[in-house]
Amino acid sequence: MRGTGQGVRRGIEYCPVNAGVEAVGDRWTLLVLRELLLGSEHFNDLHRGLPGISRTLLSARLRRMRAHGLLTRTPDPTGRPAYRLTPAGAALEPLVWQLGDWARRWSFGDPEPGQLDAGQAVWRLRQYVRTEALPERRVVVEFALGTERGWLVLPGRASGDDASACRVHPGYEVDLWVSGDLAELHRLVAGTTTIGAVRRAGALRVDGDPELTAGFEGWFAWRTSGAGGEALPGGSGPDTL
Numbered sequence: 001m002r003g004t005g006q007g008v009r010r011g012i013e014y015c016p017v018n019a020g021v022e023a024v025g026d027r028w029t030l031l032v033l034r035e036l037l038l039g040s041e042h043f044n045d046l047h048r049g050l051p052g053i054s055r056t057l058l059s060a061r062l063r064r065m066r067a068h069g070l071l072t073r074t075p076d077p078t079g080r081p082a083y084r085l086t087p088a089g090a091a092l093e094p095l096v097w098q099l100g101d102w103a104r105r106w107s108f109g110d111p112e113p114g115q116l117d118a119g120q121a122v123w124r125l126r127q128y129v130r131t132e133a134l135p136e137r138r139v140v141v142e143f144a145l146g147t148e149r150g151w152l153v154l155p156g157r158a159s160g161d162d163a164s165a166c167r168v169h170p171g172y173e174v175d176l177w178v179s180g181d182l183a184e185l186h187r188l189v190a191g192t193t194t195i196g197a198v199r200r201a202g203a204l205r206v207d208g209d210p211e212l213t214a215g216f217e218g219w220f221a222w223r224t225s226g227a228g229g230e231a232l233p234g235g236s237g238p239d240t241l
Contacts, residue, residue: 019090024092028053028061033089034095036071038127041082049127051120065089101160104192111186118148118182119167124167126152128220133157139212142174156218176208176216184234191223 024030028050047058062083065071070089076082109166121142134157143150155161165167165171178185184203187193195217198204206213 023070023093026061026133028057029070030062030096030099032058032065033070033085034093036083036085036089037093037096040075040127040153041084042080043083046083048123051117075180100191104190108190108192111183111190114230116148116182116186118143118145118150118185119165120191121145121182121185122150122152123165125185125220126163128222129154129163130221131155131157131163132217133215133218135212135215138172138173139168139175141176141216143185144177144179145185148182173207176206176212178204178206180204189223195220 024033029200031050031053032046035046038049040046040049043055043058043062046062047053047055047077050058053061062071062073066073068088069086070092071083071085073081117233134154136158137156138159139154143152148169151166151170151174152167153164153166153172155163181203184193184198188195188198188204199206199217206216
């Protein structure tokens with residue numbers, strides 16, 4: 001089936017690769033696709049997941065993607081505008097994750113000091129929460145990584161609420177504490193290491209209620225490392241317990 005983008009510049013060359021680059025070839029379009037694939041639907045969530053992009057530029061990219069038939073903008077049940085992938089946009093999912101796999105193999109190193117941000121790492125981890133694997137009650141996890149702090153509020157399994165990532169204390173009693181190397185947490189959420197390797201090396205430590213500590217690893221769909229794909233929320237990678 002042909003694409004639905006109308007009135008969009010197609011470039012000089014009549015070539016499907018050229019047309020694909022016109023649609024998704026800039027940096028921000030692919031990253032917006034990543035955020036939508038990871039479950040973000042609202043403008044503020046998309047903006048938070050894209051460090052470095054201005055709100056004006058994000059608005060322009062969303063308009064451009066709508067023009068290319070990659071996403072729609074419709075009200076959610078509360079009336080807030082929500083962005084959702086069309087079938088054409090969703091069909092780009094393998095391309096997005098394969099690009100990440102390629103980068104991990106050929107063009108990706110350790111995080112640089114300017115890339116270390118506990119709040120951003122916890123936000124990314126929030127996107128990997130496996131709701132069906134959570135305890136029945138709410139769990140609050142505090143991340144103490146060097147001088148930086150972040151908090152993850154995990155709703156009860158049947159609550160219907162979304163997990164929240166916070167840069168300031170959320171006001172609830174903390175149940176678990178994750179401490180250790182911030183760079184290692186970034187490697188973990190990027191899929192260049194595994195939760196098992198991190199725990200065995202002692203690079204990250206989880207303390208608190210023994211039952212919650214034992215279940216912590218299974219609450220997330222960790223990205224796979226060198227396994228040819230991504231373990232997305234709701235899925236199960238080879239290092240998911």
